[in-house]
Amino acid sequence: MAMPARSLREISRHNLHTFRHHYVSEISGSLGDLGTFLPIAIALAVNNTVSLASTLVFSGVYNILTGLFFGIPLPVQPMKAIAAVAxxxxxxxxxxxxxxIFVGGCILIFSVTGLLRWFSSVIPIPVIKGIQVGAGLSLCISACGTILSPLGWISPSWADNRIWAIAAFIALVTTNVYRRVPYALIVLSIGLIFAIILTALAGSLPQFQIWHPWVTIPTPNQWRVGSVDAGIGQIPLTTLNSIVAVVHLAHDLFQTSVQAPSITHIGLSVAGMNLLGCWFGAMPVCHGSGGLAxxxxxxxxxxxxVIFLGVLKLFIGLLFGETLVDLLKRFPGAFLGVMVVAAGLELAMVGESLNTSGARDLGQSRGGVIGLAEQHIGPVLTDEERKRRWTVMMVTIGVLVGFKNDAVGFIAGLLTHWAYDVPKWWDKGRAYWSEGRLQL
Structure with missing residues (x-):
C-alpha cells in the first residue's frame, strides 16, 4: 500500500483544509454509514460470534488509516455475505x-498478481453501474423490509415507531434541499439520546471496561466451515462491490478534489484489514460503494x-467494549432504517450517468469531456447504443435484486453484454473466412 510521500502530503493538506472549513459536514458525513455497520455488528455480537470491542477498535484503526492514505471518506463495512451466513x-x-482470513488471503493474491486490475479493465461499465444501482436498491429494500416494516404506529416503544420514521424521512427530504443541515449528525444524536433513556430505564447503562484482546485460532473443522460455507460466497461480492465498484464510484465523486485510489490499493487494504483483525475476534470487514455513497x-x-469516526470508535471500543451491546440494541430502528434508505438512494443515483460523460468509458474512449458528470454528451451514442447499455444495466440490476446475489447479477449482465456482440463476432468471422484467414 506504499504511496509517494508527495501524495501523502497532499492528502494530509486536503484532509486538514476540508475539516477546518467544513467540520460540521465532515462529522455528519462520517456517521452516514452507521446504518449499515451497527445492525450487523450488534447482531453478531449478541450471538457471541464476534467481539464488539475488538470490532470497534480494529474498525476504528482501519478508518484512521484509510483516511490518512486515501483522503476520501472510504467506509469500513461488514462483509455482508459472511455476516448473513454467520x-x-x-x-x-x-x-x-x-x-x-480466507477472503482476505484470496484478495491479497488477486491484488499482488494483478488479477484485480485485469478484472476491472474487462468488466463493461454498464455492468458496474448495474452492480452499484442494484446494491443501492438492495439497501433500500432491506431497510424497508427488515427495519422499517415491523414498526407500528406507537410500537415497539415511544422512541421507535412509524411516527418517528416518517419524521426522519421528512427531515431527510428537507435536508436534500438545504444541504448545510447536518442530517446524519442530528438524527444519530437524537437516536443515541433515546437509546440512553431506554437503556437507563432498563438499568443496563454501559460501564467502563478496558479492552482485553484475545487471539482466536480456528480448528480444522472451523476452517472448513468458515471458508466453504461463508468465505467463497463473499469473494465475488467483495471483488465487485467492495473494490471495483468503490474505485469507479470514487472516480465519479472525487475526480476534481483528490486522486481516487487504485484497484490494487483498495484490494490490499481489504486484504490487510481481515488478515489482521479477524485473529482478535473482530468482524470481517471491507470497503463498500454503498457506504461511500x-x-x-x-x-x-x-x-x-472517517479519521474522526475512527478516533470515536477506537475511544469507545477501548473504554466500554462489550457493555455497549444493550445500548446499541435499543437505538431506534426508525432512524437507522431511514439512514440506510438514504444511502441506498445515493448509490442508486449513479445509474443516471450511464449514457453521459459521467460514464468513464465514454469520457475516455469516445471523446467526451472527462470530469463533468453533469454534462450530457450530444450525438456520441446512437439511440441503439444507449438502449443496449441501458438494457445491460437493467438486467444486472433486476437479477441482482431478484436473487439477492451480486455474482448472479454480474453474470447475467455480462451474458447480456456479450449477446449484443454476437452479430459483430459473426460478421468478423465471415470476413476472416472470405479472406482466407480462418480455416477449418
Missing part, C-alpha cells in the same frame, strides 16, 4: 475468523471524516 447459522468465533450524501468530502 447470523443464520450462529457461527462460532473460530468459524467467522476463518471466513474473514452514504457518507458522501451526508456531507463527507475528505478522509478527515
Amino acid at each position: 447470523i443464520a447459522r450462529s457461527f462460532s468465533p473460530g468459524s467467522i475468523t476463518a471466513a474473514g 452514504a457518507q458522501y450524501h451526508f456531507g463527507a468530502r475528505s478522509g478527515a471524516s
Whole structure:
C-alpha cells in the first residue's frame, strides 16, 4: 500500500483544509454509514460470534488509516455475505475468523498478481453501474423490509415507531434541499439520546471496561466451515462491490478534489484489514460503494471524516467494549432504517450517468469531456447504443435484486453484454473466412 510521500502530503493538506472549513459536514458525513455497520455488528455480537470491542477498535484503526492514505471518506463495512451466513447459522468465533482470513488471503493474491486490475479493465461499465444501482436498491429494500416494516404506529416503544420514521424521512427530504443541515449528525444524536433513556430505564447503562484482546485460532473443522460455507460466497461480492465498484464510484465523486485510489490499493487494504483483525475476534470487514455513497450524501468530502469516526470508535471500543451491546440494541430502528434508505438512494443515483460523460468509458474512449458528470454528451451514442447499455444495466440490476446475489447479477449482465456482440463476432468471422484467414 506504499504511496509517494508527495501524495501523502497532499492528502494530509486536503484532509486538514476540508475539516477546518467544513467540520460540521465532515462529522455528519462520517456517521452516514452507521446504518449499515451497527445492525450487523450488534447482531453478531449478541450471538457471541464476534467481539464488539475488538470490532470497534480494529474498525476504528482501519478508518484512521484509510483516511490518512486515501483522503476520501472510504467506509469500513461488514462483509455482508459472511455476516448473513454467520447470523443464520450462529457461527462460532473460530468459524467467522476463518471466513474473514480466507477472503482476505484470496484478495491479497488477486491484488499482488494483478488479477484485480485485469478484472476491472474487462468488466463493461454498464455492468458496474448495474452492480452499484442494484446494491443501492438492495439497501433500500432491506431497510424497508427488515427495519422499517415491523414498526407500528406507537410500537415497539415511544422512541421507535412509524411516527418517528416518517419524521426522519421528512427531515431527510428537507435536508436534500438545504444541504448545510447536518442530517446524519442530528438524527444519530437524537437516536443515541433515546437509546440512553431506554437503556437507563432498563438499568443496563454501559460501564467502563478496558479492552482485553484475545487471539482466536480456528480448528480444522472451523476452517472448513468458515471458508466453504461463508468465505467463497463473499469473494465475488467483495471483488465487485467492495473494490471495483468503490474505485469507479470514487472516480465519479472525487475526480476534481483528490486522486481516487487504485484497484490494487483498495484490494490490499481489504486484504490487510481481515488478515489482521479477524485473529482478535473482530468482524470481517471491507470497503463498500454503498457506504461511500452514504457518507458522501451526508456531507463527507475528505478522509478527515472517517479519521474522526475512527478516533470515536477506537475511544469507545477501548473504554466500554462489550457493555455497549444493550445500548446499541435499543437505538431506534426508525432512524437507522431511514439512514440506510438514504444511502441506498445515493448509490442508486449513479445509474443516471450511464449514457453521459459521467460514464468513464465514454469520457475516455469516445471523446467526451472527462470530469463533468453533469454534462450530457450530444450525438456520441446512437439511440441503439444507449438502449443496449441501458438494457445491460437493467438486467444486472433486476437479477441482482431478484436473487439477492451480486455474482448472479454480474453474470447475467455480462451474458447480456456479450449477446449484443454476437452479430459483430459473426460478421468478423465471415470476413476472416472470405479472406482466407480462418480455416477449418
